[in-house]
Amino acid sequence: MSEAKTRTTREGDVRHEVIYRAVSDAIIEHRLKPGARLREDALAEVFGVSRTGIRKILQRLALEQLVTLTPRRGASVTRPSAEEARDVFAARQLIECSLMVDAAKRITSEDIEALRKMAQEERQALKSGDQSLAIRLSAAFHLRLAQLAGNATLAEFVERLCSRSSLILAVYGHRGHLGCESHDHDDLIGYLEAGNGERAKAFMSRHLKAIEASLSMVEEDNAIPDLQQIFASD
Amino acid sequence: MSEAKTRTTREGDVRHEVIYRAVSDAIIEHRLKPGARLREDALAEVFGVSRTGIRKILQRLALEQLVTLTPRRGASVTRPSAEEARDVFAARQLIECSLMVDAAKRITSEDIEALRKMAQEERQALKSGDQSLAIRLSAAFHLRLAQLAGNATLAEFVERLCSRSSLILAVYGHRGHLGCESHDHDDLIGYLEAGNGERAKAFMSRHLKAIEASLSMVEEDNAIPDLQQIFASD
DNA sequence: GGTTTTTTTGTTGTATACAGTGTAGACACT
DNA sequence: AGTGTCTACACTGTATACAACAAAAAAACC
Structure with missing residues (x-):
């Protein structure tokens, strides 16, 4: 990482865009399934940036309602009702x-x-x-x-x-x-x-x-979270 | 403010919402005029939080297109065309x-x-x-x-x-x-x-x-280019 | 006197450190 | 065995420090 410090912040901007796209596409293409947790640390490590940048992206995705941001639990892919x-x-x-x-x-x-x-x-x-x-x-x-x-x-x-x-x-x-x-x-x-x-x-x-x-509006058959859905229905 | 350190992060959440509302209302009510610069430092000091929280709010406002976020110049109230x-x-x-x-x-x-x-x-x-x-x-x-x-x-x-x-x-x-x-x-x-x-x-x-x-769609008099036009009146 | 270069200042971008909260596992008690 | 509580860990929320960059001001040069 010694030579990484020469990266300019301008490069950082486009990199953020790239990361945003990567996550967004992964969600849209269903490679990241609804309910999947998105830990800041993990994403930061995968993309080689700090958590700061990841947070920005996560918040943007949250405003677009692709991820859900629960107060102290972190981010997860939105499960649309x-x-x-x-x-x-x-x-x-x-x-x-x-x-x-x-x-x-x-x-x-x-x-x-x-x-x-x-x-x-x-x-x-x-x-x-x-x-x-x-x-x-x-x-x-x-x-x-x-x-x-x-x-x-x-x-x-x-x-x-x-x-x-x-x-x-x-x-x-x-x-x-x-x-x-x-x-x-x-x-x-x-x-x-x-x-x-x-x-x-x-x-x-x-x-x-x-x-x-063409959609089948049946709730997903989640073997484990069945109970959760039943009691979290209100 | 000595006991302010006992503030929980939960309180911080609602505080952010309050600040967001304050800035948003100020813009909507035209107390902050289009083109007005919104420096992170100044906002942070006014509301008594760090720049980190301000940035989050600014980004949210930017996605709602109430403020414009130019790459290395900071935030300003959007001037709608x-x-x-x-x-x-x-x-x-x-x-x-x-x-x-x-x-x-x-x-x-x-x-x-x-x-x-x-x-x-x-x-x-x-x-x-x-x-x-x-x-x-x-x-x-x-x-x-x-x-x-x-x-x-x-x-x-x-x-x-x-x-x-x-x-x-x-x-x-x-x-x-x-x-x-x-x-x-x-x-x-x-x-x-x-x-x-x-x-x-x-x-x-x-x-x-x-x-x-009822709107008058005349383009606003942009103070800066005005001068150029005035003095180039030869 | 005007123009270019350099310095200075002001502001944002990023990373990191610390504090506080949610979660789970272990242990004790009924 | 089942349940309650306590403790350790994982994760996020926030602040602060530092680095990079842009603009403005000052100085030097033509």
Whole structure:
């Protein structure tokens, strides 16, 4: 570590971003399962930084509701409740559908090309069985779509909602049945390309409803924490 | 302060919340003007805590976009651009109007009573010329309204939007012409009490449009570049 | 006199040390 | 055996010290 002191703080900034991404992706891809504890010491050692930096990242993730920060117990990956899942999808239904109208008006040919590429990558991931990657790519697709409408604030909301949706999918989704059907996104691109905003809006609505319907809202069968859930239900 | 060392960390938690509120309110009420620098040292001394706690609060405020955190320059109160203002009001138009329908279905008599009380307080503040307080109460009213719809996620979005709106109003609003007309909120309660969601929705739309229209979207006179322009007047 | 370089100061970024709290294991008692 | 209590450990919360960097001020140079 003797030469490590020459690292500038500017490098430290991007490193924080990298660590944030790493943790965030791990959660979204379900490599870190809901309920998993995230100890500051452990993370600090893994990434070779001090706890200070880790805390900052943990707090950011907590505000995005990807991790839960209980007062003196530390951080753990959030386990979204069924109610939260319902709220999130209701919010997506409202916001994303509405954005399709503006998106159809403003979309350019470059956008279409980029979207098609993303959809293809996603299909590829699905075909090769990489479910984690597919979930993340799907979220990225929806976000990109939302950004087309030109409202940065709403796009940010969609980003948050997509992250949480990924978590929800990882918890309540069936193994063999991923949220987004493989051809759905391509169809959506088609409607947007044709400038048919209303059609895209209706399709997005069905699309989101289909994802939500594919969830099995049964509480996880946690052999051990069964008791906890029963008595911690209020 | 000799026995201050007996303060538990649990007390520290609520203290942080208090400090957060204090800073947040100060920004929302325009006692801290956009562009004002927020030095960690100064805040730490004012509130009697270390910089560590201040940093946490500052980062939270930054994620809520009330303060801007430039890499090595520190924190300052965010100066919302005209574009951001447009985006925020478009988002409010979409979300808050839509929520009125659900709110009308779920509202109870206790809710109505609480809302009337809030509206009255707001009118009082307006009458007594306390513009800062009125802005904050107005935001609280809109938030309370959003919470009625029963979607915690969307309510949280509305909270964020209202905070930012307060900031926008503080920057672009005219002095004598506050955003919310005094009787608007009472009218809205009436529609909700009657269970007329569609009417409430339409009224909310007009209400928000009126607020936005009352803004003067002239770009602020940036003191520093002003000089350059003045002396480059050859 | 104006411009560039150097120094100084002020402020944030990071790490580490310490204090306080939650948790679990051991031991004693019923 | 089962339960209550005590003690040791693990972890987080907070403060402080130090290092890095940016801006402003001063000095030197043209």
